[in-house]
Amino acid sequence: MLLISFLSFIIYSLANVGASPLPTSSPDAPPLAFDLLPSNSTTTCTPLSSNNQRSLSDIVWSCLATTFAVTWVAVHPNIPSRDEKWWRITLRRLKAMFLALLAPELMLLWAWRQREVSGKDWTMVHGHYLQMGGFVLHIHRPEDLQTQDTFDISPPGPGPNGFSVLHYNTLERLMREGRLDFPSISEPEIKDKSKSDALGKTVASAQIIWFITQVVARRARGLAITEIELTTSALAALNTVMYFLWWDKPFDVQCPSIVRLKSQELPAEMNSSSRNEQLHHYRHRHYHFSSYSTRDRSSVREALYYKKGCLYTLSNIAPTSPFTQTLRELTRGEEKSVPADRVGIFHIEHQDAEEIGSIRRFSITMAVGCIFGGLHLIGWSFNFPSRVEMLAWRISGCVIATMPAWFTPLMVLFHRYENDEIGKVFAAILHLLFFMYITGRLFLAVESLISLRQLPPSAFENVDWLSLIPHV
Secondary structure, eight states: OHHHHHHHHHHHHHHTGGGSOOSOOOTTSOOSSOTTSOOOOOOOOOOTTOTTBOOHHHHHHHHHHHHHIIIIITOOOOOOOTTOOHHHHHHHHHHHHHHHHHOHHHHHHHHHHHHHHHTSSSOHHHHHHHHTTOEEEEOSOGGGSOGGGGGSSSSSSOOTTSEEEOOHHHHHHHHHTTSBOOOOOOHHHHHHHOSOOHHHHHHHHHHHHHHHHHHHHHHHTTOOOOHHHHHHHHHHHHHHHHHHHTTTSOOSOOSOEEEEBOOTTSOHHHHHHHHHHHHHHHTOOOOOOOOOOGGGOOHHHHHHTSTTSHHHHHTTSSSSHHHHHHHHHHHHTOOSSOOTTSOOTTOOOOOOTTTTTOHHHHHHHHHHHHHHHHHGGGGGGOOOSSHHHHHHHHHHHHHHHHHHHHHHHHHHHHHHTTTSHHHHHHHHHHHHHHHHHHHHHHHHHHHHHHGGGSOOGGGGBOOOGGGGSOOO
16 A cells, blocks of 8 residues: 555656746746646747757656666566466565665665575576576475475475475485486576576666766766656666676576476485486585574674564564565565475575674675765755755755664664663664664655656756767
8 A cells, every 4th residue: 555655646746747837937948747738838948859958758757767677677586486376476576676766775785695695616597596496396295205304495395286495405415315316407598587688688787877877977067967867876876786796697587497306216326326427517516505503693693683683673663564574584585484385585595604694794785875875965955846855855865874874783782782771772773763764765765756846947958978078
């Protein structure tokens, strides 16, 4: 309902933009209305076809196309369950898209961790494919699995249809025991499953880079930049990095590859010989993706991620619990109630205890979040329709630029004093800061749209690219 209400508000705001007059008497400014909207103005305006002018619809659609490219197209979803309803798949895509808009720095963390894990001991494409749930183990008979097998499959045991996602540690052990052949699918075959090839990704990247280049050029020429262009540029700059981190990850794969256990009647010598050849061929002799022990967790990591940690606690506090729950899933790479035959939305294969919940990763992510928020402060001196909107923009920009810097130390302090009264104070502060952060991000998104009702004349001028070329 919140998303529907927000989209309705956007449509209403854009529909009423045409009713707002341009606050200038300049005859060179084009009309603010969409071409389909009637206008009673008698002001003489430059035709929209003029090469040195752009219309409001040009601005809006350019930003929408770029936003779509850095959210829906750039985010590479994991493989869904077999025979899963289309609307469930779409809802997960929308959830990831919404998070890419709301917290792109965390999506960058997800892509970064996935790429590091995928680059271990085999091709990057194979690593991404396995990590996104590309290999599914088909269990014909429950007795084919030994007791310890159920502990290596998450969730424990195969699903009702006999399929279960094959993880790194399970693949390693079954191959070592000679009970499984390494999946024979090649890198070109995996790429063939992807809905986007190198050309498509290059075109999408070019659209993003071209948009950012235009905004920088407008700044260099002293032309006005709209608030929606600024927010879109900040989002595009961050998500472009995420896009390249996922360059080797297959896009929108719908069907995983089925892997079956060997027949138990095969001679042990045949299993051993076949296994050694496979391990030598794929250089898969050592894995780093074993289970981790709770003894390896430091107090700092517990403060961030594990049970009774701050994110665990905040995920149960209203009204931001849906956001904090998603945040916890994204930072830990896990999700509640995931079927056996697929991985979670933000799944990341665990490497070892040193990689789980790394304080270094989280600190870098928060630093990136500060930079991302700081980009919005470029609009400090922009022309706003009212002084209230200008002050609100400045305050929101300062909030999202500074709040991430406080998250990590406050989470550590909360965990240290969680059994004392002061621990409740730290929890309340964190809850308040996170609520302020979400509110600030939402306001910047909404204000960038409603500010279109009143733009300076230079906002409608195109960049004269020839003037930017050095000449004598």
